[in-house]
Amino acid sequence: MNGGIFITGARLIDPATGRETQGDLRVERGVIDAIGPGLSPDADDQIIEADGAVLSPALIDIGARASEPGRSGIENLDTTIRAAAAAGVGTLVLSSSSGAGLTRPEDIDWISFRALQAPIRLLGAARTHTPIGEMAEIGLMLRAGAPLISDGGELIADTRFLRNLLSYASAFDAWVGLTPEDASLSAGTIAHESAMAIRLGLSARPGISERLGVERLAALAELTGARIIAERLTTAGGLEALSTARKRGLELAASTPLAHLVFNEVDMGGLDPAYRLEPPLRSEADRQALLAGIADGRIDIIVSDHTPVALEAKANPYPDTAPGSASLEALIPVLCTLDADGQLPLMASLKALTSNPAELLGLPQGRLTEGAPADLVLFDPQSPNVYGKDGLESPAPSAFAGRRLQGRVLMTVADGAIVFARPGVAE
Amino acid sequence: MGQGDYSYTFPHRGLIAASALNRVDLELIFDSARAHLARNRREDKKHPSLKGLTVINLFFEASTRTLASFEIAAKRLGADVVNFSAGNASLKKGETLADTAYTLAAMQPDLLVVRHHSPGAAGFFQSTTGVSTINAGDGANEHPTQALLDLFTLGEHLGDVGGKRIAIIGDILHSRVARSNVALLSLMNADIRLCGPASLLPADADRWGASVFHSVEAAIEGCDAVMVLRLQRERMSAGLIPSAREYAAIYGLDHTRLSLANEGCIVMHPGPMNRGIEITSALADDKSISVILDQVEAGVAVRMAVLELLAGRGMQEMVP
Numbered sequence: 001m002n003g004g005i006f007i008t009g010a011r012l013i014d015p016a017t018g019r020e021t022q023g024d025l026r027v028e029r030g031v032i033d034a035i036g037p038g039l040s041p042d043a044d045d046q047i048i049e050a051d052g053a054v055l056s057p058a059l060i061d062i063g064a065r066a067s068e069p070g071r072s073g074i075e076n077l078d079t080t081i082r083a084a085a086a087a088g089v090g091t092l093v094l095s096s097s098s099g100a101g102l103t104r105p106e107d108i109d110w111i112s113f114r115a116l117q118a119p120i121r122l123l124g125a126a127r128t129h130t131p132i133g134e135m136a137e138i139g140l141m142l143r144a145g146a147p148l149i150s151d152g153g154e155l156i157a158d159t160r161f162l163r164n165l166l167s168y169a170s171a172f173d174a175w176v177g178l179t180p181e182d183a184s185l186s187a188g189t190i191a192h193e194s195a196m197a198i199r200l201g202l203s204a205r206p207g208i209s210e211r212l213g214v215e216r217l218a219a220l221a222e223l224t225g226a227r228i229i230a231e232r233l234t235t236a237g238g239l240e241a242l243s244t245a246r247k248r249g250l251e252l253a254a255s256t257p258l259a260h261l262v263f264n265e266v267d268m269g270g271l272d273p274a275y276r277l278e279p280p281l282r283s284e285a286d287r288q289a290l291l292a293g294i295a296d297g298r299i300d301i302i303v304s305d306h307t308p309v310a311l312e313a314k315a316n317p318y319p320d321t322a323p324g325s326a327s328l329e330a331l332i333p334v335l336c337t338l339d340a341d342g343q344l345p346l347m348a349s350l351k352a353l354t355s356n357p358a359e360l361l362g363l364p365q366g367r368l369t370e371g372a373p374a375d376l377v378l379f380d381p382q383s384p385n386v387y388g389k390d391g392l393e394s395p396a397p398s399a400f401a402g403r404r405l406q407g408r409v410l411m412t413v414a415d416g417a418i419v420f421a422r423p424g425v426a427e
Numbered sequence: 428m429g430q431g432d433y434s435y436t437f438p439h440r441g442l443i444a445a446s447a448l449n450r451v452d453l454e455l456i457f458d459s460a461r462a463h464l465a466r467n468r469r470e471d472k473k474h475p476s477l478k479g480l481t482v483i484n485l486f487f488e489a490s491t492r493t494l495a496s497f498e499i500a501a502k503r504l505g506a507d508v509v510n511f512s513a514g515n516a517s518l519k520k521g522e523t524l525a526d527t528a529y530t531l532a533a534m535q536p537d538l539l540v541v542r543h544h545s546p547g548a549a550g551f552f553q554s555t556t557g558v559s560t561i562n563a564g565d566g567a568n569e570h571p572t573q574a575l576l577d578l579f580t581l582g583e584h585l586g587d588v589g590g591k592r593i594a595i596i597g598d599i600l601h602s603r604v605a606r607s608n609v610a611l612l613s614l615m616n617a618d619i620r621l622c623g624p625a626s627l628l629p630a631d632a633d634r635w636g637a638s639v640f641h642s643v644e645a646a647i648e649g650c651d652a653v654m655v656l657r658l659q660r661e662r663m664s665a666g667l668i669p670s671a672r673e674y675a676a677i678y679g680l681d682h683t684r685l686s687l688a689n690e691g692c693i694v695m696h697p698g699p700m701n702r703g704i705e706i707t708s709a710l711a712d713d714k715s716i717s718v719i720l721d722q723v724e725a726g727v728a729v730r731m732a733v734l735e736l737l738a739g740r741g742m743q744e745m746v747p
Contacts, residue, residue, distance in 0.1 A: 137670050139669070143676075
């Protein structure tokens with residue numbers, strides 16, 4: 001194919017500028033060539049009729065786990081990549097806890113090697129520490145192309161070690177993603193402490209565990225000058241602590257998992273292992289606070305927190321199951337549903353999945369402007385569906401399975417090429 | 428030239444901290460060291476100015492080169508030398524340091540040379556016993572004779588150190604060598620740069636009168652000398668830095684990085700070196716750049732000068 005891609009009649013949303021218009025967009029040689037109403041295609045352009053569907057920058061997910069490297073699971077890396085492409089993700093930053101962990105520069109090189117064949121942009125976060133708790137070779141991993149450093153959800157309890165790590169990392173000017181929890185309050189717990197969790201007899205952690213975690217990270221950011229992302233922030237108290245610390249001028253950011261924007265502890269009340277997540281599902285007040293935090297920008301990033309867990313790992317009572325949900329393909333349907341229900345405007349939620357992560361990591365993607373990389377997602381925000389009914393790329397158990405959602409991805413473009421298209425969309 | 432020619436008497440009872448020295452002190456020490464350096468190259472090296480005096484080398488921390496350097500210095504000056512080192516049972520019997528000090532002082536030594544893992548230990552010996560004491564390294568605090576021999580070597584190669592740009596690269600946080608060097612180099616108005624992993628730099632290093640760098644390339648630019656510090660293996664197991672491999676790749680000194688320095692830039696290392704980690708073998712062995720063995724040679728001469736001055740027998744009949 002020599003020509004470009006011409007998408008006509010789309011609802012163009014650019015979260016970076018907050019602009020929303022009706023019009024056309026033309027892609028050529030991997031970049032957005034032109035945007036506007038009334039454009040005309042070149043003779044050999046492939047023409048896509050958007051029919052009023054939304055066209056936005058492709059999603060940037062900086063928190064999805066894969067089963068590889070070093071392990072095999074229910075998904076292999078190719079499955080994860082296919083699921084991401086089908087989810088409208090153009091840039092996938094694998095969590096540092098993917099597989100056996102991205103702890104050595106060789107692991108980041110392996111990601112770069114696999115990225116050569118991947119249709120979408122594939123990166124890997126550098127793990128903060130090795131399996132035996134020593135500082136990982138973060139400098140070499142950043143040089144190998146890791147866009148950030150992260151504990152991958154494995155809380156670093158030793159504050160002296162964390163101080164050294166943050167101090168060391170500060171010289172590289174990289175963001176460090178850390179789990180905001182108090183180690184001893186959270187250890188061994190599987191639920192959010194509430195009347196319900198106590199009645200169910202679950203070992204639960206109080207919400208203040210996260211608040212203490214955020215305050216600890218803020219104090220260390222102040223001491224070391226490091227830039228910290230409080231990863232997978234899920235409580236109102238944690239968010240409040242973060243906002244307070246930010247007012248002191250500290251370089252702090254936060255990400256929130258998709259599931260916690262939709263579900264609360266009541267969903268977990270039936271003790272269905274599908275809802276066993278880490279961090280656990282919180283109260284409705286917490287969920288409301290997270291939605292408000294994304295709407296007003298206090299939470300920077302939404303992550304899929306995609307965690308493929310083997311079927312057998314969910315085949316036990318709730319407390320004995322592995323936490324995690326396959327969530328990549330729920331991204332767009334959840335954003336559309338929250339928008340349609342008046343819970344969270346699409347512009348704000350897309351921002352947390354496009355321009356915000358791009359800006360944070362210094363990536364050129366995530367913008368709908370002429371000259372920007374042609375990473376796009378076209379989606380129908382209205383079409384109702386039951387999650388998983390029409391099949392998904394990821395075979396792993398999902399907390400969203402069977403949920404009535406609305407909105408589905410029609411087409412994903414990465415680096416100027418169509419990497420996913422629903423039947424009938426780009427033929 | 429005798430001490431009288433300076434119309435200044437070396438006023439120090441001991442040498443506990445480089446930061447206590449002034450520029451005239453340095454001139455006295457270096458003039459004498461220069462003469463000793465020349466004599467040390469002759470067949471007959473004896474210069475018995477300390478004849479009849481007893482020097483005790485008291486090393487609570489393992490050392491080969493510094494102990495040997497002090498021992499040779501004292502012996503060439505004709506002193507009687509006794510060594511106690513970490514392996515000696517007598518230093519491990521659990522008595523207080525004060526009792527050790529009183530006991531040794533009772534044997535009427537004239538000079539003590541003390542190395543100890545605790546900052547302040549050398550000063551403690553001197554104030555407890557009243558015996559002139561040379562600090563041969565007290566924890567991460569000071570190692571004044573190392574800084575003196577470094578400054579002497581710098582002077583031999585660069586002339587006046589004032590205004591010269593000198594980078595110290597490595598584990599500044601735990602380095603007594605860096606602290607003593609910064610003291611003397613500031614006194615000489617050198618343009619000092621400190622560089623290392625942020626976890627191995629003191630939080631207040633920018634207030635040491637030096638500029639602080641996290642990038643070796645940036646730190647080396649325009650330098651006239653680079654001092655490379657030894658990376659202790661314990662720093663990895665203590666979780667301060669990731670690995671020797673990463674340290675070598677990001678902070679190690681090699682010819683390529685050194686090409687950013689000024690023409691004629693010299694490279695120094697207090698030893699013992701970790702070849703392939705903080706410095707490449709090729710660079711350490713490059714005689715046109717590396718002055719590491721010059722430092723070792725200067726060490727003996729400088730220590731001879733210090734011993735003489737503290738014994739009040741300096742500058743008698745310098746070069747016959």
